[in-house]
Amino acid sequence: MIPTIPYIEQKFDEFNQLMFEGKLPKLPIVLSNAKTFLGKCVCKQRMRKDGTLENYDFKLRINTRCDLPEQEVEDTIIHEMIHYYICVNQLKDSSAHGKLFLHFMNAINEKFGRHITVSFKSSSEQKEQLADKRPRYHVIAVVKFRNGRTGIKVLPRIVDRILNYYINVSAARDVESVKLYMSNNIFFNRYPNSSALNAVFLEESVITQQLAGAEKMECDGRQIVRGRRN
Numbered sequence: 001m002i003p004t005i006p007y008i009e010q011k012f013d014e015f016n017q018l019m020f021e022g023k024l025p026k027l028p029i030v031l032s033n034a035k036t037f038l039g040k041c042v043c044k045q046r047m048r049k050d051g052t053l054e055n056y057d058f059k060l061r062i063n064t065r066c067d068l069p070e071q072e073v074e075d076t077i078i079h080e081m082i083h084y085y086i087c088v089n090q091l092k093d094s095s096a097h098g099k100l101f102l103h104f105m106n107a108i109n110e111k112f113g114r115h116i117t118v119s120f121k122s123s124s125e126q127k128e129q130l131a132d133k134r135p136r137y138h139v140i141a142v143v144k145f146r147n148g149r150t151g152i153k154v155l156p157r158i159v160d161r162i163l164n165y166y167i168n169v170s171a172a173r174d175v176e177s178v179k180l181y182m183s184n185n186i187f188f189n190r191y192p193n194s195s196a197l198n199a200v201f202l203e204e205s206v207i208t209q210q211l212a213g214a215e216k217m218e219c220d221g222r223q224i225v226r227g228r229r230n
């Protein structure tokens with residue numbers, strides 16, 4: 001699901017009552033399309049008259065780039081609410097996800113059966129998580145080479161380009177066969193979409209698995225006919 005502001009507000013109120021004794025003040029919620037975080041609780045700092053620092057002007061940013069399972073959206077909101085609780089109560093933690101944060105996180109996970117985590121993921125894994133996860137239809141060419149290897153190519157949905165790829169790659173000396181499929185599996189979003197006469201090597205078992213349920217397209221070299229389910 002892609003969260004909306006009313007949804008986040010409703011979840012904020014629900015978790016505030018359930019997990020924070022309703023003590024968290026309402027704060028502005030901002031939707032974000034950034035590629036670097038799922039959620040973020042931000043604030044400004046100012047100096048009090050006694051010289052100590054005070055957090056103020058809080059905002060909750062939630063990412064809408066990813067289509068995540070609802071449970072992960074909820075866990076992201078709760079994760080940020082823990083940051084908010086620490087900041088709004090002017091508590092000091094040993095680091096961004098320090099002892100205090102982990103104490104609250106573990107207590108909430110245990111008491112409410114949540115799966116909130118502190119991200120130890122590498123930036124490439126986070127990027128993967130933030131990659132395009134919206135289903136879109138692609139034409140996938142599966143190329144079988146004579147040496148037993150297999151590859152795929154994600155093609156634009158333009159008949160002339162598909163035919164051009166099919167005819168030229170089928171005729172290549174090293175190529176045994178080219179098969180065409182129509183799929184909206186988000187797995188294929190990660191591959192470049194072009195009509196260049198190349199292919200990305202991929203294990204045949206992975207291809208078969210990812211194309212389960214895809215629509216097979218028949219091509220006789222002159223036209224393409226959308227056919228049966230794979």
Ligand SMILES: [Zn+2]
Pocket residue numbers: 079083096097
């Ligand atoms: Zn955090």
